[in-house]
Amino acid sequence: MKKLFTLSICLILEAFSTSRPNIILVMSDDHGYGDCGFTGHPFVQTPHLDDMAKSGVVFNQFYASAPVCSPTRASVLTGRHPFRVNVPNHGHYLRPQETTIAEKLKETGYLTGHFGKWHIGSVQPNSPTSPGGAGFDEWLSGLNFFDNNPFLSRNGNFEQIEGSGTVITMDATLAFLEKYHQGPKPLFIVTWFPSPHAPHREVPQDMPNASNLYNDQRTGMKGYFREITLLDQQMGRLRKKLQECNLTDNTLLFYCSDNGGLDPKTSGGRERKGSIYEGGLRVPAILEWPNRFSAKEVNTPCITSDLYPTLLSIAGIEKEKDQPPLDGINLMPILYGKKNKRPPFGFWYGFRNGQSTWNDRIIKDLLDAQKNGNPTPYPERILKNVNEFETFDPDNLLGHAAWNGWPWKLHRIQTKEETYYELYNLEKDPMESQNLVVTQRKRVQSMTNALESWQKSVLQSWSGKDYEKSEK
Secondary structure, eight states, rough: HHHHHHHHHHHHHHHHHHSOEEEEEEEEESOTTTTTTTTOSOOOOHHHHHHHHHHHHTTTEEEOOOSSHHHHHHHHHSSSSGGGGTTTTTTTOTTSSHHHHHHHHHTTTTTTEEEOOOOSOOOOOTTTTTTTTTTOEEEEEEEOOOOSSOOEETTEEEEEOBBBBBHHHHHHHHHHHHTTSSSOEEEEEEOOTTOOOOOOOOOOSSSSSGGGGTTTTOOOOHHHHHHHHHHHHHHHHHHHHHHHOSTTTTTEEEEESSSSSSGGGGSSSOOTTSSSSSHHHHHHEEEEOOTOOEEEEHHHEEEEEGHHHHHHHHTTTTOTTTTOOOOOOOOOHTTTOOOOOOOOOEEEEESSSOOOOOHHHHHHHHHHHHTTOOOOGGGHHHHHHHHHOOOOOOOOOOOOOOOTTEEEEEEEEEEESOEEEEETTTTTTTOOOOOOTTOOHHHHHHHHHHHHHHHHHHHHHHHHHHHHHHHO
């Protein structure tokens, strides 16, 4: 009887495992909202993203959690604002105390892989801040953006690979799919392209005169647009592989950028990367999952922090009692059309400077040391600053913060000399040009209270208070 019961449980778990979707999260580096064909760019070629937009769910108001790369990546993996998890700017490391979506999915039977740019920790072997330490079974990862002939870490072993970094990233993704798609476990893949980040030396593949593409356009950003077409090609390769492996219908494929683009004229809002105005945060985003959703558009604002709770829901993982505060929400009711509003959410940037991370220089040194049997030349980069728990002054809310309570967006800008506010109605004024602070005093006050309360909560998390609660 006991054997029969055990067998029944195993069969139930196996059936549940096979019904759960494969999940692939693809993210580019600096791809602006308006820099796609489907978002109206006048000349950049993105036929595969355009086709994905025709058949999938297009998010018209999707935001990166931060206007630069590392923080947004941390938000994807944790569902939390980047300050909470020790990633206030580029080059800072995600705390190992955080539970990532890769770890949660792995616990419930997913096979996990990371390919491409990492930039939220080490890529050294046995480091708790590496992709392996963050829950990925296999990985081919770079510390930061990389271009042609990059130095990368494969599961902690260092190598230089000839070719285009964006193509190499997709090669590794497709190899993982090919190797495991017929296995018993559903797959969770995070593919983070190094493009279209500068220096823009990569060019599209299998195109005559690819290095001259867009030379007929009056723009000083030809290399940037070439890399967008290159990454679009790689999305085409991925979608083709899913079809060949008969995985398309039950695979959730999601694409977005890590922050706003480099061209303010097509950034989708005011300013560009590095700004808390819309041009620095609004990004292209598409979800394709034929088993669940046909073509549609979502106008409700969504943010990269929403991916974590949404994927937990899809995988049937219940929220833990000691779960630290999440800044994202489960998007499934919005995707199904049951809701069209969501709670307000915050942004914050400029409180702490970034830290330089030179991918090829560092990994080359690590490769040389590994070849010669020498100890790591960068022991300080294994954990970096993850065990430093600061005490913050709750009145020091330095930097540029914003509170999105759609359609209203309040900006709180604190410098060493002054603090001032701006309020915009994004529905009527998407370029944030008409400051309504004077005519909307009551709204400004209520939104300021909400924003400052959230900021103080974020600082408490950053200081380690959430971990104290979970240890009790």
